[in-house]
Each structure stands twice: as C-alpha cells, then as structure tokens.
Amino acid sequence: MTRYGYARVSTLKQDLQEQIDEIVAKGVNRDNIFAEKMTGTKSDRPQWLKLMKKVKPGDEILVTKLDRLGRSLRIILNEIDELTAKQVSVTVGNMTFDKGTPTGKLMLNVMASFAEFERDMIVDRMQGGRAYKRKTDPKYREGRKRRLTPAMVHAMREYYKTHTQKETAKAFNISPRTVGNYMGKPCK
Structure with a gap:
C-alpha cells in the first residue's frame, strides 16, 4: 500500500504550500504528492490524471478538503467511483469514505454537495458584484485594464x-x- 497526496488551488496566485505541509504531516512522502494550480470544475487536470494512472489497488489518496478533488458534485462522485472501482481509498482530512456503507455514501454525497454549493455561491457573488458595478459605474469595464492610454x-x-x-x-x-x-x- 502506498499513500499519495493531492493538492490543488484554482488560480496561479494561490499557494499550494499549506496543503502540501498538511499532507506531509499526515505521513505522505513529499515525492508522492501531486499538486497543481487549476480549476476544480474540470476533470482533465494533468497532475490528477497522472496520479490516477499511478495508483494501484490498496493505495490511499489523501486530500486536505473534499473540494480539492473537484468543485462539482458530478466530478467528485465520478472521481470517488473511479477510485473505489480501483480499490483505492480516499481520505479527506481525517475522514475516509467507505462507499460500501449507507453512512459513508450519505456523508460523501452531503460533503460533495456542499463543495458544489460553495462554488456556486462564489460565482453568484462575483456576478452580483459585476452587475452592481455595471449599473452604478458608467466607466466600469470587465477584464484586464488596458496597458496603453x-x-x-x-x-x-x-x-x-x-x-x-x-x-x-x-x-x-x-x-x-x-x-x-x-x-x-x-x-x-
């Protein structure tokens, strides 16, 4: 059995170090940690796919939070299903999800739903802020500021x-x- 870690942040400006340190503190070798800066709304993340190819039956993947696996219920459940089929366990923080029990399935579904809900709330707040700015500031322009005056x-x-x-x-x-x-x- 090999223990792996997976760390992910959504933007290039964010830092992975806190997640990596937490995974190492839980006993995962630094060489077995896959980390990337990419949105969780996509399932074709390069480091995640590399990890999925590497794991074998009996291995364990540790993530600090469930939303590191993905930001939609569908993506998270698909990832967990694929790992379960490979007989790979997933540990989130201190919790391991056993999809073979009703309680394990319920907890996974509830937590994955909250991960998706959190993402939807972030998007909703951003859209609301942009709409307000467009309505109240006639000079407001979305996107990057022009470099040339x-x-x-x-x-x-x-x-x-x-x-x-x-x-x-x-x-x-x-x-x-x-x-x-x-x-x-x-x-x-």
Whole structure:
C-alpha cells in the first residue's frame, strides 16, 4: 500500500504550500504528492490524471478538503467511483469514505454537495458584484485594464509611421501583435 497526496488551488496566485505541509504531516512522502494550480470544475487536470494512472489497488489518496478533488458534485462522485472501482481509498482530512456503507455514501454525497454549493455561491457573488458595478459605474469595464492610454496609442501611431512593427513594439514595451492590433495589421 502506498499513500499519495493531492493538492490543488484554482488560480496561479494561490499557494499550494499549506496543503502540501498538511499532507506531509499526515505521513505522505513529499515525492508522492501531486499538486497543481487549476480549476476544480474540470476533470482533465494533468497532475490528477497522472496520479490516477499511478495508483494501484490498496493505495490511499489523501486530500486536505473534499473540494480539492473537484468543485462539482458530478466530478467528485465520478472521481470517488473511479477510485473505489480501483480499490483505492480516499481520505479527506481525517475522514475516509467507505462507499460500501449507507453512512459513508450519505456523508460523501452531503460533503460533495456542499463543495458544489460553495462554488456556486462564489460565482453568484462575483456576478452580483459585476452587475452592481455595471449599473452604478458608467466607466466600469470587465477584464484586464488596458496597458496603453489613448495618448500612448497616439504616440505609438506616430512612431509607427517611421519604424517597423517590431521596433515600435520594443520602444513601447509591448508585443508586435499588440502593435498590429492597434494598427489594424497582422503581426509580421
């Protein structure tokens, strides 16, 4: 029997170290921990798929929280079903789910439902905040802020009249593709 750990965060800005430290503290060798920064709403996560190929009957996978396996009821239950079929146990924090008992099935379903509920609430709050901002702030724009101000675009257009696309990109510290987008020309 081999013990594995799986750690996941949803964004590149988040840190995996707390989960990894908790898994190591529970006795999992650092070499047996699979970690990634990817949304839990997808089941085709590279490190998770790598772990799924590696586990054998009798092995155990430890995660700090159930929502690390996924953020939807369907994904979590599919993952647990696949592991159960492989005779691999899943431990969440200090709880091991035995799908062979009615209590184990109930607890798994309730906890997976809460993981999905939590994700849905996050999305709902974000959408509500955006809708409020659109309604109350006429200058509000979703997405990343533009790097170039209108004055910079004007200066770039003037510069571009006597320079190449690559030279303009280097002078304004942007990509040649961005220059092409502003000039209405494809990247050369």
